[in-house]
Amino acid sequence: GENVEQHPSTLSVQEGDSAVIKCTYSDSASNYFPWYKQELGKRPQLIIDIRSNVGEKKDQRIAVTLNKTAKHFSLHITETQPEDSAVYFCAVNFNKFYFGSGTKLNVKP
Amino acid sequence: NAGVTQTPKFHILKIGQSMTLQCTQDMNHNYMYWYRQDPGMGLKLIYYSVGAGITDKGEVPNGYNVSRSTTEDFPLRLELAAPSQTSVYFCASSWGGKNTEAFFGQGTRLTVV
Numbered sequence: 001g002e003n004v005e006q007h008p009s010t011l012s013v014q015e016g017d018s019a020v021i022k023c024t025y026s027d028s029a030s031n032y033f034p035w036y037k038q039e040l041g042k043r044p045q046l047i048i049d050i051r052s053n054v055g056e057k058k059d060q061r062i063a064v065t066l067n068k069t070a071k072h073f074s075l076h077i078t079e080t081q082p083e084d085s086a087v088y089f090c091a092v093n094f095n096k097f098y099f100g101s102g103t104k105l106n107v108k109p
Numbered sequence: 110n111a112g113v114t115q116t117p118k119f120h121i122l123k124i125g126q127s128m129t130l131q132c133t134q135d136m137n138h139n140y141m142y143w144y145r146q147d148p149g150m151g152l153k154l155i156y157y158s159v160g161a162g163i164t165d166k167g168e169v170p171n172g173y174n175v176s177r178s179t180t181e182d183f184p185l186r187l188e189l190a191a192p193s194q195t196s197v198y199f200c201a202s203s204w205g206g207k208n209t210e211a212f213f214g215q216g217t218r219l220t221v222v
Contacts, residue, residue, distance in 0.1 A: 006151075032208040043199060043213040044152070051208055089151060095159070096167065097142065097201075097211050101151040 002027045006090050006100025013080050014108050021103045023090035024072040032093040033066060033073045038102075039086045047088075048075070080107045110135050115200050115214035122190045122221045130185040130217050132200030140203045141183040142167075142211065143175065145196040152199065158183055190221045 003026040013019050023033075034049035050057045050064045050073065057064050061080075066073040077084055085107045090100040116131045134141065139160050144152040154167030158177040172194060174186040183202075187194060200214040 034210060043215050045213070046210050049210065091211075093209075093211075094207060096140075096154060096157050097203075098154065098168075099144075099152040 002030065002092055002094070002098040004090065004092055004098050004100045006103060008103060009101065010104045010106070012106045012108065015080060015082060017080055019075075019077045019080055019084070019105055019107075021075045021088055021090070021105075022072060023074070023092075023100050024070075025092045025098075026071065027092070027094060028068075028071065030092040030094045033064070034091050034093065034097075035062075035064060035075045036089045036091065036099075037086045038089065044089060077105075080105075082107050082109050112136065113200055113202050113212050113214035115198075115217050117217060118215065119218045120220070122187070122219060124190060124192065124221060126190050127186070127188045128190070130187070130198055130200075130219070132183045132185065132214060133181050134183075134200075134202040134212070135181065136202060136204070136212065137180060138202035138204050138212075139180070140205065140209075140211075141177065142201045142203075143173070143183070143185045144199045144201065145169065145194075146199060146216075147196050155185065155198075187219075192221050195219060195221045 031052035036044035038044040063076040113134045142157045143155040156175040158164045198217045201211045203209045203211045
């Protein structure tokens with residue numbers, strides 16, 4: 001099956017700083033790369049996604065970049081706020097979803 | 110639309126007992142998935158289904174069974190529960206298998222004692 005590696009496992013930033021989370025994958029056939037945010041005790045929810053024909057996508061303070069040749073993609077959060085504190089999961093999709101191990105982001109006020 | 114609905118939200122099961130976790134979706138999605146999430150860990154795929162009557166194993170299928178008799182329902186069966194099956198279980202669905210978002214249920218927190 002697909003191997004998805006996510007780094008770092010924990011990330012602590014000061015409010016207003018940027019945060020970057022990186023994922024690598026093994027199956028070159030994967031063509032859909034979503035990012036999910038999971039708040040404590042809640043379900044994962046999609047925050048942004050990118051398809052293989054696009055190199056970058058932005059939505060306000062969050063962005064995702066994709067390098068299909070190198071098989072890695074990254075989540076960028078700018079101007080972080082305390083409500084960004086959560087666990088973030090990357091995923092790759094080809095018939096089924098494989099998730100990374102998660103990054104616990106802590107934004108300090 | 111209610112989306113993906115799971116029942117129960119919480120359950121305590123004794124070792125060796127069996128139970129079924131229910132999952133239903135009202136979005137007419139073809140694909141449905143069951144994941145488990147251990148504390149502080151990621152999501153591991155247990156089983157998935159690409160349509161009614163079709164199921165397949167994921168990464169961690171041992172100790173579980175599924176069925177998909179209708180498009181809407183995808184129950185997960187635990188036989189002979191073990192403490193290692195203590196986890197939060199998430200059901201999810203998506204319209205297709207590629208390039209489509211997965212929607213998650215609210216989860217079932219299961220404790221086996």
